[in-house]
Amino acid sequence: MFKEEELVVFAEGKSILLMEDNEINAQIAESQLVPMGFNVEWAENGRMGLEMFLGSEENHFCCIITDIMMPEMDGFEAASNIRKSGRSDAKIPVLGVTANTYAEKEVKGNKDINQFITKPYKRNDLIEWICNDVMSYEAINDKDR
Numbered sequence: 448m449f450k451e452e453e454l455v456v457f458a459e460g461k462s463i464l465l466m467e468d469n470e471i472n473a474q475i476a477e478s479q480l481v482p483m484g485f486n487v488e489w490a491e492n493g494r495m496g497l498e499m500f501l502g503s504e505e506n507h508f509c510c511i512i513t514d515i516m517m518p519e520m521d522g523f524e525a526a527s528n529i530r531k532s533g534r535s536d537a538k539i540p541v542l543g544v545t546a547n548t549y550a551e552k553e554v555k556g557n558k559d560i561n562q563f564i565t566k567p568y569k570r571n572d573l574i575e576w577i578c579n580d581v582m583s584y585e586a587i588n589d590k591d592r
Contacts, residue, residue, distance in 0.1 A: 454574060457582055458484030465489045466496035466513040466525060467544075472566065476512060479570045483577075485509075492517045493525030500529055505536045506588075510581045512573075513560075515545040526559035540580045544568060 463485050467473040470491075477487045488508075490496035496513065497520065511529070513522035520528075526541045543560040546567075561580055564572045 451574065454578060454582070455484050457577075457585070460484075460486075461509040462486040462488055462507055464496055464500055464508045464511045466493055466511065466517065466522060468492050468514060468517040472514070475567075476573075479573055483574075493520030493522055495519075497525045497528050501532060501534075505534055508536070508539060509585060510540040510542065510577070512542045512544060515543050516547060523557055523559065526557070530559045538584075540576075540584050542573075542576050542580075 461484075463480055465473060465476055465480075465487050467476065467489065468491055473489050477489070480487050488499060490499050493513065496511070500508065500511070511526070513525060515522040522543055522545075526543070529539065529541070530537050540562075541560050543557070543563045544566055545563075546565065562576050564576070
């Protein structure tokens with residue numbers, strides 16, 4: 448298990464792709480992630496998020512946080528397209544968030560989204576996911592680079 452001090456060191460200079468159609472929810476997520484040291488790049492829907500991911504340098508983002516239900520392209524489709532992109536960073540950790548607790552079964556059965564939390568989520572939910580999934584993913588991939 449990682450400590451919060453390690454998280455601050457890890458976060459420095461790292462960018463998170465946030466796909467969220469609700470501006471207030473995006474601001475809440477940013478208010479929890481930026482103080483940890485992350486840069487947050489916000490996409491208003493899955494299509495914009497996919498374009499931002501594909502238009503970035505490989506390994507620019509350390510992870511993706513996506514709302515599940517969005518207009519134009521939902522979080523499932525965006526994550527699926529990222530996985531199919533053929534990029535070296537296509538296995539990036541993806542956290543799915545939703546206020547719809549009925550979607551939990553669908554999210555948990557989705558192979559393109561690594562983890563799932565319901566809204567409203569707490570800062571500790573994000574820290575736990577980043578420490579368990581994102582930092583571990585980075586450690587494994589740093590060995591391969």
